[in-house]
Amino acid sequence: MSSSIRGSRIGAGPMGENERGESAPRQRVPYFCANGHRSTPAFAHDAELPAEWDCPRCGLPAGQDESAPPPASRVAPYKTHLAYVQERRSDADGEALLEEALAKLKERRGR
Known part of the structure; x- marks a missing residue:
């Protein structure tokens, strides 16, 4: 006996805007840490942007000014x-x- 859904899982299938609805407008903002890493998280278009963002690679604080990233905090x-x-x-x-x-x-x- 074979199942018609073999190899499939719950929720499998195309997940696009047709099923979920239209996505909110987004903006990508670059942040730079003291180690020179660049990250570009996405924010809602009308969201208030944070002054600092934690670098996903090294964990240091990152700012939007590439020439003057925030200093590492003394922990x-x-x-x-x-x-x-x-x-x-x-x-x-x-x-x-x-x-x-x-x-x-x-x-x-x-x-």
Whole structure:
């Protein structure tokens, strides 16, 4: 037995303006990043254009002026929990806390 829709999928077929309706007017706007990448996203013709756009290749901010792209933003590097603790505590505070924790541990063990 063979199926008449074999090799087909739901939604398969021509998808054009006949089925969806007419597309809204679009404009393509070039954006340039500090690495020299050019991207041209499409916006609705009457949309307010953003001053900056994230470069899809490198993620840096991109602007519309090719000769003066926006500078890369300073993003703080990922910090571990230990790095945050070290910012709040001095070495002397850390030594005092360690001694206190070791004293409690020795007390529990009966030494």
